[in-house]
Amino acid sequence: MSDEIGYKAINLAFEKGKLHKDNTLWIDFVGGETFLDFQMLQTMVSYVEAKNKDYGYSLLFSTTTNATIFNQDILNYLIEKEFTLKISIDGDQETHDMNRVTTSGAGSFDIILKNLKYIKEFEERTGKVVQVTNVVTENNYKKYYESLVFLTQELGLRYIDTGVDLSIKWTDEQIAVLEKEIERSFDYFIDCAKNNQGFRWEFADKVVNLKKQERKKFYSCGAGIVSSYVRTDGGVYACPGYLDSSVELGNVTKKIEKERIRKLVNFRGIDNPKCESCDISQYCVEQSCIMQNLAGTGDVNKPLKIFCKMRKLMHKIHVDNEEIISHLVM
Structure with a gap:
């Protein structure tokens, strides 16, 4: 994205933000891989901060990364600007490297594992839990339970948001296997909670709050109205x-x-x-x-x-x- 497009996108956000009552403006940097052009991210944050002097919004910044690009300077900047951080890890090395490879064709798991120290430091210094997205695909869905255990037990990650690959046509047989994997995972989630080793799992959030969140209006997410x-x-x-x-x-x-x-x-x-x-x-x-x-x-x-x-x-x-x-x- 060019700086010009970025500036115009932010200008639009500031203009439309006036229509909402909570006086909060949330800028989320997603890709692609955001940190491939970290300088652009910094430029846009500076622009937002300068522009906000005339608006007085409560600002929120967040970004999603595959964690293959990370260093101390990036970490310090994210902490200074009070970012919320989300990273992508699918599971253990075998599972992760099935789909997430570098331009050379090699798996990216080892790179992420090396950069995990920055994720841990981010959590320690900010008190924020880093959100992890693991994506279920047609070549790893049979290992979902194993992946959840690995991410929470072996890597010590505490906030798991599971995504499902929607680009494929899931068969009834595949879905049945995935359902058993998730039911097993929920039992694991409950056992961890009972043993004071709990973690946050978006699927469990939805299960626990299912009847509390009875739909009050049909188009509940408001995409395109409150966000874009x-x-x-x-x-x-x-x-x-x-x-x-x-x-x-x-x-x-x-x-x-x-x-x-x-x-x-x-x-x-x-x-x-x-x-x-x-x-x-x-x-x-x-x-x-x-x-x-x-x-x-x-x-x-x-x-x-x-x-x-x-x-x-x-x-x-x-x-x-x-x-x-x-x-x-x-």
Whole structure:
């Protein structure tokens, strides 16, 4: 991304931030790999800070990295500017290196392991827990439980956010295996909590809070209304889950298409009788994940099967563990 596009994206954020009541502006640097152009990140932060003197927003900065590029200067800067940090690690060396390789074709696990000292120092100096994303793909889904144990026990990471590869068509057989892996992982999560070795796991958060988070409005995430993502060409999108030009909300170098945003504001539901009659419809946010629906099925009205199955699994685990869950505070 050029500095010019970055400046225009920030200008747009400051302008639209005035429409919201909480007076908070959150700037999130994502890629690609953000630290490939760390100087650009610094330039944008300086621009935000200077511009904010006239606005007085409460500023939040965050970034996501694959942790292959890290050094003491980067660490010190992130701490100085009070960043929130998210890194990508899929599991042990075999699992991680299945999909995350360098330009030479070699696995990146050893590089990340060497840089893990910076992650630990970040946590110690800030008191913030680094969020870890591990992605479930068609070549590692059978090792999900092992991966969760490795990340939390062997590496001592305390905040796991599991993502699922949505670029593939998950079969019923694959999903059934993954469900068993996740059920086993939830048992492990509970055992750790009982033994005062607890960690935060986004899947468990959703299970524990499932009935507390009964959907109050259909388009609950507000993507494109309260948040947006800007690509390197200046295109503005509601969600990074679907970056097709057909859903572009405009461009920071040209104009924002207000009518497209208005459609999101007025989005009230999908035309899907199966979803409407589902027993857990009131707890399901997946059906309203319209950008992921478009990306995965090409149809706003048709949620991804893997999302539907995972939400039903969350409900099943919640019901099966309701007594235990009542004692957990997430």
